[in-house]
C-alpha cells in the first residue's frame with residue numbers, strides 16, 4: 001500500500017491541481033491532500049478559509065477511485081521543523097508531491113522522496129491569474145472544476161475578493 005501527500009495553498013483549487021491529482025491517482029493507493037497556509041484567509045493572496053478549501057477539494061475528489069484525506073496545515077515560523085509539523089498533522093505517507101522549491105528541499109532534507117509533476121496550461125491554470133480575473137470581473141469559471149465554482153458562488157467569494165482587494169490596497173476597510 002502506497003500513500004502520497006500533495007501540498008498546496010489551493011487558493012482556489014483549479015483544473016491544474018485536479019490534473020495533477022488524476023496523475024497521482026495512477027501511482028498511489030491513497031492520497032493526503034495538505035491544505036497549506038490553513039490559518040490564512042480573507043486576503044488577496046489567500047481569500048478562502050481552510051474550511052472552504054476543504055469543501056472545494058473534497059467534492060472534486062469524490063468521483064476519483066482513490067482513498068483521500070484532506071488535512072489543513074497551518075504555517076509555522078520555523079522552516080526547519082515544518083516537515084515534523086506536517087507529519088504531526090497528516091496520516092503517514094511514503095512520497096510527497098510538490099513543485100515548490102522550498103517544500104522539495106525541506107522534504108528531501110528529511111529523507112522523504114519527492115515527485116514533481118508537469119505544469120498543465122500554466123499560462124491560465126495559476127491561482128494568482130485566477131484571483132486576478134475574479135478581482136477584475138473577468139472569466140474565471142472555465143478554469144475551475146464545477147464543485148469549486150459552486151462553492152465560490154455559495155460563499156459570495158467574488159464579492160469577498162473584490163472587497164479585500166480594496167482593503168489590501170488602502171490598508172483599512174472600505175468605510176462605505
Ligand SMILES: Nc1ncnc2c1ncn2[C@@H]1O[C@H](COP(=O)(O)OP(=O)(O)OP(=O)(O)O)[C@@H](O)[C@H]1O
Nearest residue numbers: 008009010016098099100118119120125126127128
Ligand atoms: N497548472 C498546474 N499544473 C500542475 N501543477 C500545478 C499547476 N498549478 C499549480 N500547480 C502545483 O500545485 C501545487 C500547489 O499549487 P498552489 O496551490 O500554490 O497553486 P498555484 O496555481 O501555483 O497558485 P498561486 O499562484 O496562488 O501560488 C504546487 O506544487 C504547484 O506547483
Ligand SMILES: NC(=O)c1ccc[n+]([C@@H]2O[C@H](COP(=O)(O)O)[C@@H](O)[C@H]2O)c1
Nearest residue numbers: 007008009036037075076078079082100
Ligand atoms: N514554515 C512553514 O510554515 C512552511 C514551510 C514550507 C511550506 N509551507 C507551506 O506549504 C504550502 C506550499 O504550498 P504551495 O506550493 O502552494 O506554495 C504553503 O501553504 C506554504 O506556506 C510552510
